[in-house]
Amino acid sequence: MKRILNIETIKYLGKEVRVRGWVNSLRHHGGIVFLDLRDRSGILQIVCTPDLAKDIKEEGVLEIEGEVKKRPIKMINPELETGEIELEAKNIKILAKTRVLPFDLKDLKVSLPVLLDWRPLSLRNKKIKAIFEIQEEVISSFRKIMKDLDFIEFQAPVIVPTATEGGAELFRIDYYDYDAYLVQSPQLYKQIMVGAFERAFTITKVFRAEPSVTTRHLSEFISLDVEMGFIDSWEDLMENCEIIIRNIFSGLEKNCDKELKMFGATLPKISKKIPRLKMREAQKIIFQRTGRDHRKEPDLEPEDEKEICDYAKEKYGSELIFITHYPTKKRPFYTYPDPEDPEYTLSFDLLCRGLEVVTGGQRINDYKMLLKNIKKWGLKIKDFKFYLQAFKYGMPPEGGFAIGAERLVKQILNLENVREASLFPRDMIRIDQRLSTLQPKKKRA
Amino acid sequence: MKRILNIETIKYLGKEVRVRGWVNSLRHHGGIVFLDLRDRSGILQIVCTPDLAKDIKEEGVLEIEGEVKKRPIKMINPELETGEIELEAKNIKILAKTRVLPFDLKDLKVSLPVLLDWRPLSLRNKKIKAIFEIQEEVISSFRKIMKDLDFIEFQAPVIVPTATEGGAELFRIDYYDYDAYLVQSPQLYKQIMVGAFERAFTITKVFRAEPSVTTRHLSEFISLDVEMGFIDSWEDLMENCEIIIRNIFSGLEKNCDKELKMFGATLPKISKKIPRLKMREAQKIIFQRTGRDHRKEPDLEPEDEKEICDYAKEKYGSELIFITHYPTKKRPFYTYPDPEDPEYTLSFDLLCRGLEVVTGGQRINDYKMLLKNIKKWGLKIKDFKFYLQAFKYGMPPEGGFAIGAERLVKQILNLENVREASLFPRDMIRIDQRLSTLQPKKKRA
Numbered sequence: 001m002k003r004i005l006n007i008e009t010i011k012y013l014g015k016e017v018r019v020r021g022w023v024n025s026l027r028h029h030g031g032i033v034f035l036d037l038r039d040r041s042g043i044l045q046i047v048c049t050p051d052l053a054k055d056i057k058e059e060g061v062l063e064i065e066g067e068v069k070k071r072p073i074k075m076i077n078p079e080l081e082t083g084e085i086e087l088e089a090k091n092i093k094i095l096a097k098t099r100v101l102p103f104d105l106k107d108l109k110v111s112l113p114v115l116l117d118w119r120p121l122s123l124r125n126k127k128i129k130a131i132f133e134i135q136e137e138v139i140s141s142f143r144k145i146m147k148d149l150d151f152i153e154f155q156a157p158v159i160v161p162t163a164t165e166g167g168a169e170l171f172r173i174d175y176y177d178y179d180a181y182l183v184q185s186p187q188l189y190k191q192i193m194v195g196a197f198e199r200a201f202t203i204t205k206v207f208r209a210e211p212s213v214t215t216r217h218l219s220e221f222i223s224l225d226v227e228m229g230f231i232d233s234w235e236d237l238m239e240n241c242e243i244i245i246r247n248i249f250s251g252l253e254k255n256c257d258k259e260l261k262m263f264g265a266t267l268p269k270i271s272k273k274i275p276r277l278k279m280r281e282a283q284k285i286i287f288q289r290t291g292r293d294h295r296k297e298p299d300l301e302p303e304d305e306k307e308i309c310d311y312a313k314e315k316y317g318s319e320l321i322f323i324t325h326y327p328t329k330k331r332p333f334y335t336y337p338d339p340e341d342p343e344y345t346l347s348f349d350l351l352c353r354g355l356e357v358v359t360g361g362q363r364i365n366d367y368k369m370l371l372k373n374i375k376k377w378g379l380k381i382k383d384f385k386f387y388l389q390a391f392k393y394g395m396p397p398e399g400g401f402a403i404g405a406e407r408l409v410k411q412i413l414n415l416e417n418v419r420e421a422s423l424f425p426r427d428m429i430r431i432d433q434r435l436s437t438l439q440p441k442k443k444r445a
Numbered sequence: 446m447k448r449i450l451n452i453e454t455i456k457y458l459g460k461e462v463r464v465r466g467w468v469n470s471l472r473h474h475g476g477i478v479f480l481d482l483r484d485r486s487g488i489l490q491i492v493c494t495p496d497l498a499k500d501i502k503e504e505g506v507l508e509i510e511g512e513v514k515k516r517p518i519k520m521i522n523p524e525l526e527t528g529e530i531e532l533e534a535k536n537i538k539i540l541a542k543t544r545v546l547p548f549d550l551k552d553l554k555v556s557l558p559v560l561l562d563w564r565p566l567s568l569r570n571k572k573i574k575a576i577f578e579i580q581e582e583v584i585s586s587f588r589k590i591m592k593d594l595d596f597i598e599f600q601a602p603v604i605v606p607t608a609t610e611g612g613a614e615l616f617r618i619d620y621y622d623y624d625a626y627l628v629q630s631p632q633l634y635k636q637i638m639v640g641a642f643e644r645a646f647t648i649t650k651v652f653r654a655e656p657s658v659t660t661r662h663l664s665e666f667i668s669l670d671v672e673m674g675f676i677d678s679w680e681d682l683m684e685n686c687e688i689i690i691r692n693i694f695s696g697l698e699k700n701c702d703k704e705l706k707m708f709g710a711t712l713p714k715i716s717k718k719i720p721r722l723k724m725r726e727a728q729k730i731i732f733q734r735t736g737r738d739h740r741k742e743p744d745l746e747p748e749d750e751k752e753i754c755d756y757a758k759e760k761y762g763s764e765l766i767f768i769t770h771y772p773t774k775k776r777p778f779y780t781y782p783d784p785e786d787p788e789y790t791l792s793f794d795l796l797c798r799g800l801e802v803v804t805g806g807q808r809i810n811d812y813k814m815l816l817k818n819i820k821k822w823g824l825k826i827k828d829f830k831f832y833l834q835a836f837k838y839g840m841p842p843e844g845g846f847a848i849g850a851e852r853l854v855k856q857i858l859n860l861e862n863v864r865e866a867s868l869f870p871r872d873m874i875r876i877d878q879r880l881s882t883l884q885p886k887k888k889r890a
Contacts, residue, residue: 003675003677020675020841022839023839039643039675040595040642040643040644059838059839060839061839061840061841095675095841095842096810096811096836096839096840096841096842097812097839098837098838098839099837099838101838118834119637119831119834120637120640120641120831120832120834120835121640121834121835121838123637123638123640123641124640124641129641129642132597132599133597135600136597136598136599139598139600140598150485152577152578152581153581153584153585154577154581154868155580155584155648155650155667155850155868157650157665157868157869157871157876158603158627158650158652158665159616159627159652159664159665159871159876160876160877161876161877161878161880161883161884162883171604171618171619171620172618172619173616173617173618173619173627174616174617174618175616175664175876175880176654176873176874176880177880177886177887178880178883178884178886178887179884179887180876182603182604182618189868189869192564192565192568193568195565195566195568195569196565196568196569196574197485197574198484198485199485203600205600205602205603205650207603207604209621219604219620220602220603220604222600230448230465230484230540232448365541366541367542382882382883383883385878385882386564386565386877386878387565389563389564389565389566390565390566391541392543392544393504393543393544393546393566394467394468394504394505394506394541394542394543395506395541396465396506396540396541397540397541405600423599423600423602423634424602424634426602426604428621429621431604431605431606431620431623431625432605432606432831433606433830433831435606435620435621435623437827437830438606438607438623438827438828439606439623439624441622441623442622442623442624
């Protein structure tokens with residue numbers, strides 16, 4: 001007999017079937033045992049005698065043969081897709097044993113660090129699984145709209161020979177007889193791709209040696225990177241970004257309604273057009289609203305990002321806002337200066353519910369201007385020789401942006417910590433297990 | 446006037462349009478200049494006066510306004526989609542200048558190392574672009590069939606705390622105050638995913654510090670990784686692998702006909718069912734055919750893989766063959782031993798046109814058996830504590846495989862070197878540029 005999925009049993013009323021899955025829960029009830037079997041399609045209630053259920057524990061893996069029956073009316077569970085039926089077990093085979101669980105898997109009343117210590121196990125929890133089903137949908141909606149917009153998908157490199165955007169926060173690799181680094185952003189490569197394909201995107205891992213532990217930073221995260229040539233103006237970039245974000249949200253609305261509900265989450269509200277504010281204007285508004293005078297700061301602080309999002313929600317009914325024109329000094333060498341005021345750049349961040357989730361801008365496409373800036377930023381032309389080919393031989397006006405996938409999921413689900421939205425989060429103290437449990441600290445020279 | 450794509454001009458006969466692109470070629474012909482403009486949609490012939498074309502060079506970036514006209518019948522080019530029309534330029538604006546090219550971009554008569562030194566430029570060549578359009582299609586067909594088969598896509602980690610499969614060929618990272626490594630395979634993570642989702646796949650980068658330079662190895666490559674739970678037998682894995690490969694080929698047939706033709710490539714022939722041979726049987730056949738006695742070797746040599754593929758083609762009309770039952774000693778600790786002969790494993794490689802392109806097998810899902818093997822392989826239980834959770838608490842019978850994306854593309858297009866199928870190949874001596882041009886060799890203690 002071929003195994004069928006739990007969800008398929010509803011088509012087999014009165015028939016013998018074989019199912020396989022994990023024991024999600026187990027209840028003894030007089031002379032009967034009720035067992036919820038979990039497989040990738042959902043939950044199925046199994047009814048069996050106590051002797052058939054002996055040696056069975058939660059999370060054990062079973063193969064069960066039995067007859068599909070209608071449940072008594074009182075027992076119908078409208079929340080389950082298989083809620084009107086149950087399987088009367090005739091045979092139960094234990095495919096894999098389990099042990100006593102370290103905590104209740106259905107009701108995870110443990111702290112985040114403990115959940116992460118136990119990720120392979122806690123990942124079986126319905127709500128935690130839902131986070132990564134939502135992540136998959138975010139990425140897949142992103143990919144779909146990018147293909148509709150005629151972008152080519154490429155696989156960006158991870159190992160790089162130099163720092164992309166200046167030196168800090170870089171992980172060094174022993175690369176044969178040389179030094180190499182983990183990529184901080186596929187920036188240079190997506191620009192090279194524009195030189196050949198006009199429009200390119202990549203879904204890739206990027207790495208930052210963050211010097212502190214926060215709820216917003218990961219040492220390894222997923223970047224949804226976009227770059228496009230032949231723009232008419234840098235505003236094209238924000239328009240495309242808006243199209244993409246809207247498509248991600250509508251993908252979630254269509255395919256992840258159930259998962260969003262588990263978190264009581266509603267999709268961030270977008271007004272007809274996402275509002276745009278220059279960084280300096282935002283700082284003025286924040287000063288007026290709160291008395292915090294950050295008007296000379298070169299960037300928005302986390303508390304500023306929250307405040308300006310409150311403002312956008314109140315004033316425009318939008319939980320998203322573009323902040324534009326960041327100072328030239330604070331942006332990488334390739335950022336296009338605003339011709340009207342070269343102290344500032346044609347750059348933007350997209351904030352969502354108080355957190356930056358996208359960053360982008362127009363890039364310098366003129367070879368000589370790039371050479372000048374590389375020097376001005378204190379970098380070596382030699383290190384960018386490869387990249388510069390794309391510009392030396394004709395690069396159209398272009399720009400792009402990058403969406404932080406874990407951050408976006410965090411904001412959509414209102415999670416407290418970005419680590420919850422990363423399958424296997426890496427930070428200063430953790431790679432899967434806590435590093436201190438694996439190896440002694442290095443003694444540095 | 447809005448820019449339209451070259452391919453769209455055929456709908457604008459007699460009308461004024463604006464196009465943008467790179468100068469693919471330039472020919473002066475009496476008092477007229479013919480210019481092929483290249484954009485992401487293809488080539489468009491521009492006709493203009495010499496004064497309009499002054500300062501224009503190959504690979505320069507232009508914006509051109511003009512009228513779409515029918516070509517004289519003699520001038521029709523049936524090989525171009527826009528071959529029946531041309532654009533009579535009225536205005537040409539140079540969007541980005543270029544310089545004298547280091548070699549002819551249309552006819553790349555330079556060696557592979559030179560092409561790679563100049564990748565950002567050589568990537569503009571039609572045939573080189575086609576390789577990465579084919580790579581994109583391979584990956585996208587793979588993803589599509591995986592979703593049809595009900596697998597979840599996940600993003601596997603790159604930074605890992607320990608060696609996955611034993612210590613060699615590993616890149617070490619300075620990870621804050623600890624050591625970490627680049628992942629050699631998402632193996633452990635995809636198995637953890639099976640514990641939660643039953644079926645999982647990932648398209649991810651993996652890293653091998655290959656100690657030599659060959660035409661088959663890259664230090665960073667794309668792995669298409671599959672893992673599935675609740676298998677009836679390890680043969681399920683080969684059957685699924687075959688379905689996936691057939692889907693990739695039919696995706697290419699449907700969407701990349703033009704690109705395949707550029708290489709004169711035909712898709713590898715598959716017989717009704719891909720033939721299967723045990724490794725020891727293959728060695729016997731090779732001995733009979735060539736006199737090379739490798740019957741006691743623990744693996745097939747590159748020349749053996751070629752020979753057995755010749756055999757499969759002659760005997761079965763198949764350019765693909767599964768080689769099974771590799772010796773237990775040569776496979777990683779998690780490989781399932783053949784119950785009929787535990788010296789060998791329930792493992793397989795798929796060879797295509799003389800080269801291994803897939804490797805896989807059933808995994809040990811029993812916790813105690815895994816513990817025993819970790820010790821037997823000389824590894825530390827402590828290093829696998831995280832991974833082992835997935836097995837301690839119930840893991841179904843499972844297995845999987847990984848397809849090397851660059852190798853598969855190489856074999857499909859009959860490329861000589863796997864580097865040709867990697868956008869930005871990394872090896873002992875190269876990350877983009879040759880490393881020796883960037884930094885001095887390290888002096889090791």
